[in-house]
Amino acid sequence: MAHLAMATGFILILIGFYGALTNRNILRMIVAFTVADSGVNLVLVAVGYMRGRTAPILDNTVPAAEAAARIIDPVPQALVLTAIVIGVGVTALMLAYSYKLYEKKRTLDITKHTELKW
Amino acid sequence: MADILIYIATAVAGVAFLLALYRFLKGPTAADRVVAFDTLTLISVVFIVVIALGEGRGIYLDVAVIYALLSFLGVIAVARYLERGL
Amino acid sequence: MTISGIIGGILMLCGAAFLLLAGIGLVRMPDLFNRIQAGTKATTLGTLLTLAGAACLRPEWTLKLLLIGLFILLTNPISSQVLARAAHRTGTPKTAGTVDRLADDREERP
Amino acid sequence: MSVLFLALTVLLAVAMIGAAFVAILGKSMPIAILAAGLVSLLASVLFLLLASPDVAMTEAAIGSGLTTFLFFFILGRMRGGEHD
Numbered sequence: 052m053a054h055l056a057m058a059t060g061f062i063l064i065l066i067g068f069y070g071a072l073t074n075r076n077i078l079r080m081i082v083a084f085t086v087a088d089s090g091v092n093l094v095l096v097a098v099g100y101m102r103g104r105t106a107p108i109l110d111n112t113v114p115a116a117e118a119a120a121r122i123i124d125p126v127p128q129a130l131v132l133t134a135i136v137i138g139v140g141v142t143a144l145m146l147a148y149s150y151k152l153y154e155k156k157r158t159l160d161i162t163k164h165t166e167l168k169w
Numbered sequence: 170m171a172d173i174l175i176y177i178a179t180a181v182a183g184v185a186f187l188l189a190l191y192r193f194l195k196g197p198t199a200a201d202r203v204v205a206f207d208t209l210t211l212i213s214v215v216f217i218v219v220i221a222l223g224e225g226r227g228i229y230l231d232v233a234v235i236y237a238l239l240s241f242l243g244v245i246a247v248a249r250y251l252e253r254g255l
Numbered sequence: 256m257t258i259s260g261i262i263g264g265i266l267m268l269c270g271a272a273f274l275l276l277a278g279i280g281l282v283r284m285p286d287l288f289n290r291i292q293a294g295t296k297a298t299t300l301g302t303l304l305t306l307a308g309a310a311c312l313r314p315e316w317t318l319k320l321l322l323i324g325l326f327i328l329l330t331n332p333i334s335s336q337v338l339a340r341a342a343h344r345t346g347t348p349k350t351a352g353t354v355d356r357l358a359d360d361r362e363e364r365p
Numbered sequence: 366m367s368v369l370f371l372a373l374t375v376l377l378a379v380a381m382i383g384a385a386f387v388a389i390l391g392k393s394m395p396i397a398i399l400a401a402g403l404v405s406l407l408a409s410v411l412f413l414l415l416a417s418p419d420v421a422m423t424e425a426a427i428g429s430g431l432t433t434f435l436f437f438f439i440l441g442r443m444r445g446g447e448h449d
Contacts, residue, residue, distance in 0.1 A: 059378040070389035082401045089408045106416045128417045146439045174264025181271035188278030200342045204294045211298040230319045232421045239430040241330035246437045252341040
């Protein structure tokens with residue numbers, strides 16, 4: 052199961068980079084980056100999965116005494132949690148820049164924006 | 170006995186998921202895809218409940234609460250955009 | 256192998272059958288408004304039946320499942336109504352033989 | 366139950382790859398944004414299958430809800446020029 056999820060994550064990363072490299076519309080490129088972002092998060096969570104264990108949250112079904120033998124590693128999950136929040140910040144920044152570019156030239160085609168400074 | 174019934178129910182819901190996915194991939198207009206998106210979200214809520222039953226953890230149901238609230242937000246945003254309102 | 260387990264399984268099976276009906280309707284219906292009809296009403300009933308079945312299988316989760324059912328019951332009709340309004344205002348093509356009283360009223364009294 | 370979880374993983378993987386192709390190759394901009402939101406939403410069910418419900422909650426709230434809303438907000442502000 053974890054291998055299949057990891058393969059799906061890599062395929063999503065490849066699809067996202069293909070879309071970011073072949074589209075000319077700036078918003079399309081940002082959407083493709085979002086897809087690649089989901090793929091990266093999926094690969095990181097699939098790396099930390101261990102077979103036959105459960106989520107690292109302690110409650111009645113998983114008491115604290117036997118937790119070390121029954122829960123998976125929570126460190127990759129904490130990393131991915133941070134990565135999701137930073138990903139939405141990066142997406143918002145890219146959208147703000149695309150809106151500034153659109154206000155300047157009234158177009159979103161990347162080949163029309165050729166200056167080094169604006 | 171109950172396990173076998175849950176297996177059959179999940180298989181039937183999986184067929185419904187594939188049919189809604191066909192409508193999402195093919196749908197002629199944007200609104201068709203939004204309807205398929207809504208249906209896919211509700212079938213995913215059923216999947217989450219089945220996963221929680223299989224693992225035996227009640228904490229997994231919190232994800233379904235978030236799902237039921239937030240699929241609504243996406244559909245409302247798309248509909249307001251299509252209506253030239255947002 | 257208790258009686259409540261079998262009742263819960265049968266309720267979940269009924270809910271999944273309604274979801275399957277919604278999927279078939281989503282593929283087979285001719286235009287958008289019929290698809291909205293099939294894709295939101297049947298899935299609401301199917302999801303609620305599945306949640307009831309899970310509550311029979313695990314009675315200690317009843318409160319949380321009730322909360323999920325309440326949210327679905329509140330949000331799903333609103334989203335379908337907003338979507339149908341947007342589709343009607345943007346002039347989505349309807350199938351032949353549709354009687355549209357709302358458009359007739361708008362033409363009479365602009 | 367592990368056979369059931371494997372079948373669910375296959376189903377979600379197929380759906381995610383299909384939605385990702387729609388997001389890259391779809392005809393209009395709102396369809397592409399909606400498909401990217403669907404990829405995030407199905408990824409959150411897959412996170413739940415990989416035994417991490419906290420990541421699934423965050424992905425469903427932020428990756429699907431907030432990002433879709435941001436994209437449609439910007440797209441509504443840019444109406445009037447040519448998108449494609």
